[in-house]
Amino acid sequence: MTSIALTSVTEKGRGRDWTLYVVYPAAALFVLIFTAYPMIDLLSRAFVVDGHLSLATIGAIVADPFNRTVFWNTLLLGATVAVLGTILATLYAYAIARVAIPGKRVWHFFALLPTISPPILMALGLILLYGRRGLITNELFGIQSSGLYGFKGLVIAQLISYFPFAYLLMLNLFRGLDASLEEAAATMGANGWRVLRTVSLPLLVPGLAGAALLMFSYSFADLGNPLLLGGDFPVMSSQIYQMIIGMYDIPQGAALAVLLLIPAVLMFFAHKMLTSRMSFASVGVKGSSRHREVRHLGVQAAALLFVGSITFIICLQYGTIIAGAVTQLFGVNYALTPKHFIAALTKSRGALLDTLTLGVIASFISVVLGLLIAWIVARTKAPGRSIMDFIANLPLAIPGTVIGLAFGLAFNGPPLILTGTAAIIIAAFAVRSLPYGIRSGVAALNQINRTLDEASTTMGATSGETLWRVLLPLVRPALLAGMVFSFTRSVTTLSAVIFVVSPHWSLVTPTILSQMDRGDVGEAAALSVIVVLMVLLIIHGVPRLLGRDWREAH
Amino acid sequence: MKMETARAKALSIKGLNKSYRIGRGRRLPVVTDFNLSLAPGEFVTLLGPSGCGKTTVLRTLAGLEEFEEGEILLDSRSIARLPPHHRRIGLVFQNYALFPHMSVFDNVAYSLRIRRVAEAQIGTEVKTALTAVGLEDYGPRLPGQLSGGQQQRVAVARALVMNPDLLLFDEPLSNLDAKLRVQVRSELRRLQQRLGTTALFVTHDQDEAMSLSDRIAVMRAGRIEQIGPPEEIYARPATLFVAQFVGKVNALPAQVTGYEGGAASVDVLGQMLRVQAPAALRDSDVLALIRPEAVVLQQPGSGLAGRVEEVEYLGDQTEYRVRIGSALVTAVRSTLGKSWRIKEGDHLGVAFDEDAVHLLPREGNLPT
Structure with a gap:
């Protein structure tokens, strides 16, 4: 009777199955170089003075009363946007999910429009409407100085930009909530309002908190709106930008970025704890999801009025941008002209093509890498896999400005210089999309019964062959959906790329920003319209191109 | 209709331990000092309640589970250290594990394509397997x-087309409805006999085990409690556990x-009964195991005096x-013709049918 040590059995077994040995180091290397290294580099810039660990830089930052004001401004803005946005999103989601109103597809479409647009468009639209030469403020009311710039303007711009993300989250919650729970309450004699109050809302509490934290973190990460609308209300992201681009004070900028990191990371882990603790909100599990719609006339009218007004505001934004794109000089000369579109398609053609190319490449990388990491996490027992997963997911917690700055600084000097290359932009895009790639990969793999892997193995396939022949074809729809999402995210971000673009490789969002800086509002508007159309085309075109089975799986 | 078959191989599991x-x-032991040998072409069933380790043994053979100690031989060749994809062991899963994105043909052809068999040959082999x-x-x-x-x-x-050295079945009939299960299991038995592949079948259903197997190994808590032909397992169970697992039984202290x-x-x-028994049971307290069908019900006055407490009508039979x-005895009679x-x-x-009574030592076999 031979006795075999446990390790020898497994190692010998895996020794002939090389896939993991190739995939794992490759994925780990990417994550270490492009996620861990820039962040460590940033931290060291903030905490190391003359080769020693020191709190001097951070201390100086915190001691400066102006910086403290900026910090509190950021928190105040985030909290306001979080609370108001969550309320808006919840009402909007409730109206769409539960109230019998006509035109739901239309309301849904317009509510999602901001999720596929660069947030900077909201600032653009607001300035055209309510700015010093705004259509409404100046033309209609003749007001010269406008209260748009500052806290109020920022709240409005961020609400329109980010409430749709919270709306999507709440919509899924309302739809996923087990209808039989509500039916049970109803059979026990509770009326509609009582069911909502005693059953539905308590179950939604984690979701509401999640939506609020989501809004908070988006507000933190926003750079475009604060730069254009901030006025005398500076926030951390715009302050970091000024520090780096305006004053070229890198240690100060890095220290500010680290300071912004603290609340962002806290918020992220609070959210994680919350969702893991309150998983009883049995969302999306079995049970019936056929909800009875509310048919109370008053409620229907109120819901219709509400979604109608929000949609009107959103349409006004986009309509104004379109108007700005086709008029000589919005606010001064309303004569129609194609010159802005022509300018956008000629002068900014490079930015458009670069955005498209780099976005596609990066989304491909993030989705494939995400699947491989998901595979390592969900299907193997490779040591250290959870650490890799953790690091790869960190960008979820880190505001885009901070990642962008960390990238710009870390790869601007040895050992790895990428400044001015396409690689640095692709990497910045990919790193920020990777967590979503992993998440959708894990979700897709968890849908596939493990016995399929085992069947494949017993029939002689290595894990690589199993991945290629069995798992990959089955997760392909999820992969494509992930690619579209990742592409949209890359195209619309400003904060993550503003520190890594270069004359060789320019992108659309920084171009819009600089056009607005120069006062070329018409060109900025035209370029904005083109970007939104491009994203819409990809989102709706790709599934159609790929045929029926993709849409079904979606 | 003929399938290429390799010479059937003998399987030998020695001293398998897994926790x-x-x-x-x-560590929680799941399989303890497990020994089992299958003759070439033999069909053996691992029978036991859920959690007894039977599926673990099967998965260990396929290489899907690691183990601490033991040796697995096919003929005289050790496969214990082979990675699963080099073992040539066909495994039929409880949920079938068919690849949903591949056609039936592609599913069956899978192992051949992995082995880079020529497409023309794949065509004929898949057809043969599907015809089978x-x-x-x-x-x-x-x-x-x-x-x-x-x-x-x-x-x-899909398992057959691999031309496997060993066929493993992990409760493959449990997802079928009762009628179909009976039909498929006799098909399965005929197929295995025709191909002569050595097969190990895992189930918790005693009817399945009885009807399919050359031998049954009854498992309990990671060990084999008894191994033998179905008739022996049923008529002469080694323990009360085995007796109760393969059917209803009256366990009467005697x-x-x-x-x-x-x-x-x-x-x-x-x-008073005269029962075949080993000498070890001489002068000891025993349990008399009597199947319900060995309990004969007679007109009052003959045999032991009894009173009916419960009647359960089961269609073809009545219990x-x-x-x-002080004892409660279960008897069963055919419903028809009475x-x-x-x-x-x-x-x-x-009265008890003397020939159908089996004695066990009372020690270690607590009546329930």
Whole structure:
């Protein structure tokens, strides 16, 4: 009777199955170089003075009363946007999910429009409407100085930009909530309002908190709106930008970025704890999801009025941008002209093509890498896999400005210089999309019964062959959906790329920003319209191109 | 219809030990000192309740689970250290594990394509395998378009086409409805006999085990409790656990009063019986195991005096719970052709069929 040590059995077994040995180091290397290294580099810039660990830089930052004001401004803005946005999103989601109103597809479409647009468009639209030469403020009311710039303007711009993300989250919650729970309450004699109050809302509490934290973190990460609308209300992201681009004070900028990191990371882990603790909100599990719609006339009218007004505001934004794109000089000369579109398609053609190319490449990388990491996490027992997963997911917690700055600084000097290359932009895009790639990969793999892997193995396939022949074809729809999402995210971000673009490789969002800086509002508007159309085309075109089975799986 | 078959191989599992980690330094044994040998072409069933380790043994053979100690031999070649994809062991899963994105043909062809067999040969081999399970026309279908029974047969064809050294079945019939299960299991048995592949089948269903197997190994808590042909397992169970797992049984405490010529004289509830028994049981407290069908119900006055406490009508049979003194005995009679109807509360006589009584030492076999 031979006795075999446990390790020898497994190692010998895996020794002939090389896939993991190739995939794992490759994925780990990417994550270490492009996620861990820039962040460590940033931290060291903030905490190391003359080769020693020191709190001097951070201390100086915190001691400066102006910086403290900026910090509190950021928190105040985030909290306001979080609370108001969550309320808006919840009402909007409730109206769409539960109230019998006509035109739901239309309301849904317009509510999602901001999720596929660069947030900077909201600032653009607001300035055209309510700015010093705004259509409404100046033309209609003749007001010269406008209260748009500052806290109020920022709240409005961020609400329109980010409430749709919270709306999507709440919509899924309302739809996923087990209808039989509500039916049970109803059979026990509770009326509609009582069911909502005693059953539905308590179950939604984690979701509401999640939506609020989501809004908070988006507000933190926003750079475009604060730069254009901030006025005398500076926030951390715009302050970091000024520090780096305006004053070229890198240690100060890095220290500010680290300071912004603290609340962002806290918020992220609070959210994680919350969702893991309150998983009883049995969302999306079995049970019936056929909800009875509310048919109370008053409620229907109120819901219709509400979604109608929000949609009107959103349409006004986009309509104004379109108007700005086709008029000589919005606010001064309303004569129609194609010159802005022509300018956008000629002068900014490079930015458009670069955005498209780099976005596609990066989304491909993030989705494939995400699947491989998901595979390592969900299907193997490779040591250290959870650490890799953790690091790869960190960008979820880190505001885009901070990642962008960390990238710009870390790869601007040895050992790895990428400044001015396409690689640095692709990497910045990919790193920020990777967590979503992993998440959708894990979700897709968890849908596939493990016995399929085992069947494949017993029939002689290595894990690589199993991945290629069995798992990959089955997760392909999820992969494509992930690619579209990742592409949209890359195209619309400003904060993550503003520190890594270069004359060789320019992108659309920084171009819009600089056009607005120069006062070329018409060109900025035209370029904005083109970007939104491009994203819409990809989102709706790709599934159609790929045929029926993709849409079904979606 | 002929399938290429390799010479059937003998399987030998020696001293297999496996445990799961359940926290720091503590391990829960799932398979303990497991020994089992299968002759070439033999069909053996691992039978046991859920959690007894039978599926673990199967998965260990396929290489899907690691183990601490032991040796696995196919003929004289050790496969214990081979990675699963080099073992050539066909495994039919409980949920069939058909690849949903591949046609029936592609599912069956999978192992051949992995081995880079020429497409022309794949065509003939897949056709042969599908014909063997009666699905020769279903090649282009997707698994989702097949019934449960058909999916199950595709899974079998997929395992057969590998021309495996050993066929493993992990409760492959448990997802079929009762009628289909009976039909598929006899098909399975015929197929295995024709191909002559050595097969190990895991189930918790004693009917399945009885009807399919050359031998049954009854497992309990990671060990084999008894191994033998179905008749032996049923008629002469080694332990009360085995007796109860393969069917209903009356376990009556009894006294051996004499021993002569390989047979013991036993007093069971007052009836004296002569029962074949090993000499070790001489002069000891025993349990008399009597199957319900060996309990004979008679008109009052003959045999032991009993009173019917419960009647359970089961269609083809009727079951009776009869009180004899302090003991409650279960009897069963065919429902048809009986002029004498027995009702609750009836007094009647009870006798035990001497030839169908089996004795176990009372020690270690607590009656339940």
